[in-house]
Amino acid sequence: MKIIEALNLVYNYIRTDENDKVVESTRALDGVNVSIESGDFVCVLGHNGSGKSTLAKLINGLNLPSEGTVLVSSKDTRNEQDLWDIRKETGMVFQNPDNQIIASVVEEDVGFGPENIGIPTEEIWNRVNTALEAVGMTAYRKKSPNRLSGGQKQRVAIAGTMAMIPKTIVLDEPTAMLDPTGRAEVIRTIKELNKTQGVTIILITHYMEETVDADRIIVMDQGKIVMDGTPKEVFKNVEELKAIRMDVPEVTELAWKLQKAGMPVPDSILTREELVECLQKCLPKQVDFEPNFVKRKPLHIDITDPVIRVRHLDHVYQKGTAMESYALKDVSFDVQRGSIVGFIGHTGSGKSTLTQHLNGLLKATEGVIEVNFRDNADLIKTGKNSKNVYKGSGSNSNVKNNHKNSGYEGEKDGANADTLKGTALNDSIESGQGTGFINIYDTNFNMKQLRFKIGLVFQYPEYQLFEVDVITDVMFGPKNQGLSEDEARKRAEEALKMVGLDSKFWKKSPFELSGGQKRRVAIAGVLAMHPEVLILDEPTAGLDPAGRDDLFKQIRELHDKVGMTIILVSHSMDDVARYTDQVIVLDHGVLKMTGTPEEIFKRYQELESMGLGAPQMTYLIHDLKDVGIRFEDRPDTVSEMADCIIDLWKRYNKSVKSNKIDASGKEAN
Amino acid sequence: MIREITLGQYYPVDSVIHRLDPRVKLLGTLVFLVALFVVDSWTMYGVAAVVLGILIKLSNVPLKFMTKGLKNILILLLISVSFNLFLTPGEPIFQLGILKISKEGLTIALKMGIRLILLVMGSSLMTLTTTPNQLTDGMEKGLRAFKKIGVPVHEISMMMSIALRFIPILIEETDKIMKAQQARGADFESGNIIQRAKAMVPILVPLFIGAFRRANDLAMAMEARCYRGGEGRTKMKPLKYEARDGIAYFLMFLYFAGAVGSRFVPLV
Numbered sequence: 053m054k055i056i057e058a059l060n061l062v063y064n065y066i067r068t069d070e071n072d073k074v075v076e077s078t079r080a081l082d083g084v085n086v087s088i089e090s091g092d093f094v095c096v097l098g099h100n101g102s103g104k105s106t107l108a109k110l111i112n113g114l115n116l117p118s119e120g121t122v123l124v125s126s127k128d129t130r131n132e133q134d135l136w137d138i139r140k141e142t143g144m145v146f147q148n149p150d151n152q153i154i155a156s157v158v159e160e161d162v163g164f165g166p167e168n169i170g171i172p173t174e175e176i177w178n179r180v181n182t183a184l185e186a187v188g189m190t191a192y193r194k195k196s197p198n199r200l201s202g203g204q205k206q207r208v209a210i211a212g213t214m215a216m217i218p219k220t221i222v223l224d225e226p227t228a229m230l231d232p233t234g235r236a237e238v239i240r241t242i243k244e245l246n247k248t249q250g251v252t253i254i255l256i257t258h259y260m261e262e263t264v265d266a267d268r269i270i271v272m273d274q275g276k277i278v279m280d281g282t283p284k285e286v287f288k289n290v291e292e293l294k295a296i297r298m299d300v301p302e303v304t305e306l307a308w309k310l311q312k313a314g315m316p317v318p319d320s321i322l323t324r325e326e327l328v329e330c331l332q333k334c335l336p337k338q339v340d341f342e343p344n345f346v347k348r349k350p351l352h353i354d355i356t357d358p359v360i361r362v363r364h365l366d367h368v369y370q371k372g373t374a375m376e377s378y379a380l381k382d383v384s385f386d387v388q389r390g391s392i393v394g395f396i397g398h399t400g401s402g403k404s405t406l407t408q409h410l411n412g413l414l415k416a417t418e419g420v421i422e423v424n425f426r427d428n429a430d431l432i433k434t435g436k437n438s439k440n441v442y443k444g445s446g447s448n449s450n451v452k453n454n455h456k457n458s459g460y461e462g463e464k465d466g467a468n469a470d471t472l473k474g475t476a477l478n479d480s481i482e483s484g485q486g487t488g489f490i491n492i493y494d495t496n497f498n499m500k501q502l503r504f505k506i507g508l509v510f511q512y513p514e515y516q517l518f519e520v521d522v523i524t525d526v527m528f529g530p531k532n533q534g535l536s537e538d539e540a541r542k543r544a545e546e547a548l549k550m551v552g553l554d555s556k557f558w559k560k561s562p563f564e565l566s567g568g569q570k571r572r573v574a575i576a577g578v579l580a581m582h583p584e585v586l587i588l589d590e591p592t593a594g595l596d597p598a599g600r601d602d603l604f605k606q607i608r609e610l611h612d613k614v615g616m617t618i619i620l621v622s623h624s625m626d627d628v629a630r631y632t633d634q635v636i637v638l639d640h641g642v643l644k645m646t647g648t649p650e651e652i653f654k655r656y657q658e659l660e661s662m663g664l665g666a667p668q669m670t671y672l673i674h675d676l677k678d679v680g681i682r683f684e685d686r687p688d689t690v691s692e693m694a695d696c697i698i699d700l701w702k703r704y705n706k707s708v709k710s711n712k713i714d715a716s717g718k719e720a721n
Numbered sequence: 722m723i724r725e726i727t728l729g730q731y732y733p734v735d736s737v738i739h740r741l742d743p744r745v746k747l748l749g750t751l752v753f754l755v756a757l758f759v760v761d762s763w764t765m766y767g768v769a770a771v772v773l774g775i776l777i778k779l780s781n782v783p784l785k786f787m788t789k790g791l792k793n794i795l796i797l798l799l800i801s802v803s804f805n806l807f808l809t810p811g812e813p814i815f816q817l818g819i820l821k822i823s824k825e826g827l828t829i830a831l832k833m834g835i836r837l838i839l840l841v842m843g844s845s846l847m848t849l850t851t852t853p854n855q856l857t858d859g860m861e862k863g864l865r866a867f868k869k870i871g872v873p874v875h876e877i878s879m880m881m882s883i884a885l886r887f888i889p890i891l892i893e894e895t896d897k898i899m900k901a902q903q904a905r906g907a908d909f910e911s912g913n914i915i916q917r918a919k920a921m922v923p924i925l926v927p928l929f930i931g932a933f934r935r936a937n938d939l940a941m942a943m944e945a946r947c948y949r950g951g952e953g954r955t956k957m958k959p960l961k962y963e964a965r966d967g968i969a970y971f972l973m974f975l976y977f978a979g980a981v982g983s984r985f986v987p988l989v
Contacts, residue, residue: 112945136947144945151938156731156853156886163957165946176957194733198889212946413900500906508904514934515894516901518926528923532906563930577905 055090055125055219055252056111056142062119063106063275080106082275084120088254090219093246095263096256098272099297099596100567104256107272108222111254113138125219140169143213145223149205149230150197158200158208159184159193165216176215183214186249187241201399203234207241214245220252221245227259228594231399231623233663235259258596260301264322271298288320297598302626302668302690303327309694315701324668328675331697335681336704351650353633358386358424359585359617360410360506361489365419367405367641379405380641383419387585387619387634392611394628394649395621397638398663403621406638407587410619411506412492412499422489423505425584430501431490504533507583511590513574517562522573523548525562529581540580547580548573550614552606568599572606579610586610587619592627604631629653629667629688637662649688669693732849738780739850742966743859745973750847752973756980757836757843762988765980766835772976773843782849790845791838798837806830853885855958861951862960875951883939891932898927 063081068074080103088094098104109115110122113129124142127134143165146152155161162183166176184190187207197205206226213221223242227235239262246253255262263269269286271279273296279286287293287300290308294300300308307321307330316334321327367380380402387393395403408414409421425431492502510516519525523544530540548558551572557565562573571591578586588607592600608631611618622628628635628649635652637645639662645652653659656666656674669688676683687693738746757769777787791798809826816822848856857878868874899909902923909920 109941114941114945136949139945139947144942146938146942148935148938150890151935152942154883154886154939154943156882157733160852160854160957164943164948167954167957168947168949170953170955172955173957173959176955180957196731196733197886216946408900411904413903500908503904503906510897510901510904512897514931515898515927516905516923518923528907529905532908581906 053090054087056086056088056254057123057126058084058086058107058110058120059123060085060120061107061110061117061122063103063110063115064118065106080275081110081117084275084277086270086277086280088220088252090252091246091250092267093243093253093265094255094268094270095266096254096270096272097258097260097263097298099598102272103275104272105224106275108144108224108254108256111220111222112142112144114144136169140216141218142220142222143210143216143218145206145209145213145221145226147225147228149202149209152209153197153205153212156196156198157193158189158195158197161197161208162193162211162215165212169216179215179217180211183211186214186245187211201234202230203237206230206234206238210238210241210245214249214251218251220254222254222256224256225258226255227257227262232665233398235262260299260304260597264301271296283322284320286320287322297596299597303672306669306672306690306694306697309690310697310701313694313698313701315698324672324675327672328679331676331681332679335676335697335701350633350648352648353388353391355386355388355634357389359389360387361420361422361424362386362410363420363422365406365409365421366417367402367409367414368417371417378641380409380416383638383641383643385636385643385646387617390611390615390617391633392608392618392620392631394632394635395619395638396623396625396628396635396664400640401638401662402641403638404589405641407508407589407619407621410585410587411508412502413508416493421492423492423502424489425505427584428488428490431498431505432494433496433498504529504581505583506585506587507578507581508587509575509578509589509591511593513562513570516574516577517570520561521559522553522562522565523558525573526577526580529577533581543580543582544576547576550579550610551576552602566599568595568603571595571603583616585617585619587621589621590623591620592622592624600627607631625653625659625665625670626667629669637664653688731852732782732786734781736779736781736850737965738776738846740963740965741850741969742960742962743851743855744863744960745966745969746847746851747856747859747863749969749973750844752977753843754840756977757839760980760983761832762983764988765983766832766839768979769839770835773839773846776846777842780846780850782846786849787842787845791841794837794841798834801837802830802834805833853882856885857882858956858958858960879951887932887935890935891928894931895924895928898924898931901927 061081061084062079065078065080066074067076082103084103084107096104096107106115110117110129111124113122113124113135116130122129124138127138129135129138153161154164159180162180163176166179171179180193181190184193187210189204189207189211192200192204192208197208200208209226210221210223221242226242227238230238242253242255243265245251255266257263264283266283269279269281269283270277271286271293278296279289279292287304290300290305299305301322303324303326304321307317307327311317311319317327317330321330363384365380365383366378369377369379383402383406395406397403405414409416423431490497492499517525519528523541526544526547527537527540530543531537535543545558548555553569553572553576557569562570565573575586575588575591591607592603595603604627607618607620610616620628620632632649635645635647635649636643637652637659644662645655645658653666653670656670659666667688669690669692672693673683673687683696687696741749753769753773760766760769777784806822806826806829807820809823809829811823811825813821814824814827851859860881861874861878864872864874903909907920907923909917909924912920
C-alpha cells in the first residue's frame with residue numbers, strides 16, 4: 053500500500069528584500085516523483101544541499117510544495133484541514149537533539165505531542181508509557197534531558213513522535229551529531245520500530261553503513277532522484293555514486309576495487325561476511341604467499357623529538373568533596389614533532405578536557421605539561437625569573453640528530469614542499485629544532501602566548517565565527533597577538549590560502565558559507581596565529597562524505613607541506629587509521645593505550661570493551677584470519693587492503709598455474 | 722564555574738513538596754516572601770528560618786544544592802549588607818577612619834542579610850521542586866482570570882517554560898564560545914570597562930546567532946508535533962487539588978496570619 057506519494061515536486065527557496073522583491077530563488081527540489089510503500093525502511097542519501105531535507109519537510113507539511121503534490125495516505129498536504137492529521141501520521145525527528153526537546157522532563161516531553169492533539173489525560177499516559185518502552189527509555193522517564201547523552205536524547209525525540217502513533221517517521225540526519233555508540237543506539241531503535249511495530253521509516257543520512265539493511269535506498273542529487281532501488285542495486289554503481297560526491301560502504305568499495313582488478317568478486321557486496329566468503333574461494337589458505345606490500349606508515353615509531361610532554365596529569369572536579377570526580381587521571385604521553393596524533397575515546401572519556409589543558413584553557417590539578425617549541429622566546433614573561441628555561445630530563449640531549457632521520461620524517465614527500473616555501477609560517481616552523489623544555493605551569497610562563505603556539509579549533513565553527521566578513525574574522529587571532537592591521541591581513545590571507553578557501557569568499561559573511569567552508573574559516577582563524585601545533589576537535593562532524601575527504605586532504609597537505617604537528621580528536625576509527633601516525637586512547641580519564649594505529653588496532657577487542665571499535669579493514673583482516681587467510685602486514689585503508697589482496701591473488705594464481713604446468717610436465721614425462 | 726548556576730533548575734527526587742500542586746507552591750512562595758517583609762522581629766525570622774528548614778527537609782533536596790544557589794547572589798548580598806552596615810546613622814559602636822558602624826546599622830544589615838538569604842532559598846525551593854512545565858501550568862491556570870482581559874496567558878507560560886529549558890544549554894554554549902575565542906587569544910579579564918564590553922562582542926554574536934538557529938529549529942519541531950497554541954490542548958499532568966494541597970493552603974494561611982499578627986505583639 054502506498055503511504056506517501058510525491059508527484060512532480062518542485063520546491064524553491066526564495067529570498068526577498070524589504071520590499072518583498074525576489075532577490076534570489078534556489079530550486080531545492082526539481083521534479084521529484086516518488087512513492088513509498090507502507091512498512092518499508094527507506095534511506096535517502098545525498099550530499100549536503102541535494103534536497104533531501106527539503107523533501108522531508110514537504111512530507112510532513114512543514115513546507116508546502118511550490119509545484120506538484122504530496123499525498124500522505126491520500127491526503128494532500130495543501131489541504132489545511134488535513135494538515136494536523138498528516139502531521140499526526142508522519143512524525144519527524146531532526147538532527148540536533150537539543151533543539152527538538154521542549155519539556156524539561158523526559159516523560160513530559162514525550163507527552164507534548166498527544167497534548168497538542170487533545171488526547172485525554174489517561175490515554176496520554178498510556179501512550180507515553182508505550183512510547184518510552186518502545187525506545188527503551190523507560191528508566192529515564194523522570195530525568196532532565198540535559199543529563200542524557202546525545203543518543204538517548206534522540207531516542208526521547210523518537211518516543212515523542214511514537215506517542216502520536218504515527219504510520220511513518222521521517223528522520224532527518226538523526227545521527228549526524230552523535231558519537232558511534234549513540235549512532236548505533238538510534239539506528240537499532242528505529243530498525244526495531246520498523247520491524248516490530250511496522251512503522252514506515254524514512255531515514256536521511258550520510259553514513260553509508262546505516263543504509264545496508266534498508267529495504268530501499270533513494271539517492272538524490274541537485275534536487276532530483278538519481279538512483280532508487282535496493283542497497284544491492286544502488287551500491288553496484290560505485291563510480292556513479294562517486295561522481296555525485298557520495299560514498300559507498302568501505303567493504304563495497306573494496307570489493308569493487310578487487311572486481312576491477314579482475315578478481316572473481318560479484319557486484320555490490322555489502323557485508324564483511326559476503327566478502328570473506330567470496331575471498332575464501334580465490335585466495336590461498338596457507339601463509340606460503342606473503343603479500344608483497346609496503347606500508348605507507350611505519351609499524352612503530354619512537355618518539356625522539358617531543359614537542360609536548362605530558363606527565364602525570366590529573367584533572368579533578370570538586371576535589372575534596374563527596375562529588376570528587378576525575379576527568380583525567382595520571383595521564384602521561386609525548387607528542388612527536390611534526391607528526392599527526394589521534395586522540396580517541398568515547399564521549400566523556402576526557403579527550404576534550406585533555407586538549408584544553410594542552411593550550412592552557414584548563415589548568416591541571418596535578419602534573420606537568422612541558423613544551424619545546426622551535427621558538428620559545430615569547431613564552432617566558434620578562435621579569436625577575438626570566439631565565440628559567442629548564443632542561444628536559446634525559447631524552448632532550450639527542451633530539452637534534454634524531455629528528456630528521458626518524459623513519460617517519462624520511463617518508464615525507466619532498467616534492468610537495470615547494471608551494472608554501474618562503475611564507476612566514478613556513479620559515480618559522482622549518483627553521484630550527486626545539487629550544488628546550490618549559491613547564492607551562494611555571495609562575496612566569498605566559499599562558500596567552502601558549503595559545504598562539506598550540507592552536508585549538510573547536511568542534512563547531514559556529515562557536516567562533518562572529519565578524520562581518522571572512523577575512524576580518526580570520527584576522528581576529530593575529531590582532532590579539534598584537535600585530536598591525538596590515539600584518540594581520542597578510543597572515544589571514546596566507547591562512548585562507550592554506551585551507552584552500554577561494555578568495556571570492558573572503559568578503560562574504562561567514563554565516564553564508566556552507567558547513568565545510570565554515571570549518572575552513574575556523575581553521576584558518578587559528579592557523580593565522582602561526583601555531584606550531586594544531587589541535588582539531590572533530591573537524592569533520594556533520595560534513596558529508598565528500599566534504600570530509602576534502603577537509604582531510606587539506607589537513608594532510610598542511611602537515612606535509614609545513615611540517616605542522618597536528619592533534620586530531622576523532623570518533624571515527626577509519627579516519628584515525630587513515631591519517632594519524634600515533635594514537636592516544638582515553639577511557640574515563642585514563643590513558644589506556646598509545647602507539648601507532650597499527651599497534652592500537654591490533655588490540656581491537658580492548659577498544660570494543662571501551663565502547664570504541666576498530667576500522668572496518670581491521671575487522672576484515674580478522675575475519676579473513678579466522679578462515680585461514682593471513683596478512684602479516686596490516687593494511688588499514690581500503691586502497692592498501694585492495695593492493696594487498698590483489699597482489700596475493702595474482703601471485704597465488706601464478707603459482708597455481710606454474711604448479712599446473714609442472715604437474716602436466718611431469719605427466720608428459 | 723558558569724555551569725554551576727542552580728537557579729531555575731529542577732532537582733528530580735520525589736517528596737511531599739514535589740507532589741504539591743504548583744499553584745500552592747506559587748502562592749506559598751509569594752506568601753513566604755511577603756511575610757518576610759511584614760515581620761520585623763528576631764523571633765519571627767527564627768520562625769521563618771525554621772519553617773523553611775522543615776520545608777527543605779521535607780523536599781529531599783540536599784541543603785548543599787540550595788546553598789550553591791546562594792553563591793551567585795553573594796556579591797549582591799555583600800553590597801546590600803555593607804551599605805546598610807556603614808551608611809545607617811545612629812549610635813556608633815565601631816569606627817575606623819570614615820567607616821562607621823552604628824548599632825542600628827548592624828541590626829538593619831543583619832536583618833537585611835537574613836531576609837535576602839531566606840528570600841533566595843525560599844524561591845529556589847520552589848524552582849527546585851517544581852518542573853518548569855508544572856510551574857508554567859500552575860501560572861497558566863492560576864492566572865486564567867487574566868485571559869479574559871486579553872492577556873495571552875498560555876503563550877507567556879509556554880515562553881517561560883521554553884526559556885527555562887534552554888537556560889542551561891545556552892550557559893554551556895556560552896562557556897564553549899568563550900573558550901573558542903580564548904583559544905584565539907581573546908582576553909576577557911583585563912582592560913577597562915569599555916575594552917571589556919568590546920571583548921564581549923566575539924561571545925555575543927555567536928551566542929545570539931546560535932540562539933536564533935535553535936529557536937528556528939524548535940519552532941519547526943513543535944509544529945511537526947502539531948503544536949498550535951493553547952486551543953484544544955489537553956494536559957498530561959492536569960492540575961487537580963488533592964487533600965494535601967488543602968492542608969498546605971491552611972498552613973499557609975496560619976503562617977501568614979501569624980506573621981501579620983506578630984506585628985501587633987511585642988517580640989524581640
